[in-house]
Amino acid sequence: MCGNAACKHAHVRAEAQAESERQAELWERVIKLDETLCGAASDPTQTDPLHPIQFRGPHVLGVLPSNDRKLTVLPTRRKTVFVDRLMRIIGEAAAVRFGNVELADDGVGYEESDNASDEHLAILGNGCALCRGHCCPQGSGHAFIHVDTIVKYMESNPGKRPRDVLQDYLSRIGSRTYEDSCVYHCEKGCSLPREMRSKVCNGYLCKGLSEVLYKLGEGSADQALVIAVSDYYPEKKTDPKRGTTDRSGRQQGFVRAGLIDPSGLELYQLTGPDPKVPSVKNCSADDANVSAGSAIRLSADHNDSSPIDSFPET
Template identity: 30%
Template structure:
């Protein structure tokens, strides 16, 4: 009825919400089309083989000191994990080898949104992680492992996120991280991995969006990132 009258919704809350969501979605599709256009102007080959479009959620970027309270809570949680034999089981393969070359450029563009979860799970350090460290150190005690992990904390970490997430990313070498850290692959990363498995030179336009705001946009190709400046989200100034 509303459509026949040429208005976007009938005024009912559910109808209004659906109409707003559709308008927002259409707005983002226009932003994506502009981003692809801009990328194609930079690289004319993309007109023949269009890039995949990937969407990321913004990662927290504000930093805060790693203070005594955080150190204490991590040490307490790690001791409890050892005592209880607690494990964060996570199936799969190490994403460093499971994904094609260049796929992890997406994580650099993202800034590690998934490491926010490490804040709530004490960096996923569990009985397995501590046990592996002990095995690699002639069976040294769990306290020595915990002391080593504490010594590796940066001076500052990303606000509210994992204690090991510094401004430039995780400070732990891969062999000291939990399986979940090395194996987790978010949907956009999997989509990029699939596209690169099909064509290792496939380009991607990556849009980091939050509600109506576009935080950043970039063209990814052959593991390189090129910013796409001047774009705005639907409803932002300049959109």
């Protein structure tokens, strides 16, 4: 692409069109998956207790992003940059907490939703568990921790000195984190408890989860059938092992599917060359001969902890 304005505009339009087509294809996938599973559920010959997904009642559909990054050893330089900033933030927070400095508005408007029911919030948490942190790389280098984050933590823990607060945050940094992501984005999820996270991390909803929440609020459904797909490929953009190709020629990551409700997440993997046309068959996660587009039950009833705080085994 050259620097000409018309060329740039054409590139932006092409990118927008490609993304629109990608989203349309993903919705086609989740609709076909829903039709397949609903059809299998009404099949009297279906005897496998693991398949199909058992819908208890009305459910909504959704398309979510997916974290497909690799776990790597946290580079020393990335940790050093983060810690240097954190120390400065804690110093500023201490001046607010114990001095006469006023807390400045950081301009971040995210707040935890006060309109959603506890059941819907639990569903959203399980949606985050299915995604596994696609949004977390946005916090690389800072974890969205600002002065107000630390002040709030200090107020909740009045007996802690600034150095204690620093140690609390340092002790949560993982030795292995997802590639180019937040220092707290670990294999099992966010290593920070909710009270230590920023208001961005506690309040942000991606477009997919926002749509699921809106649909849940419109009716009586308390379940959501969603798919999650990655768009992250730092290497080998044509590697067939990384996923399938959409209509625009772009690769897409392996699609995970899940039925999420307030009590947990039932996780499935869509595999094969044509996951747009899923089939449900008896198989296990260890089956080496899984048919194209079949759904594999990997785990169920993920409720061992707050869903947004940890990811299911895959």
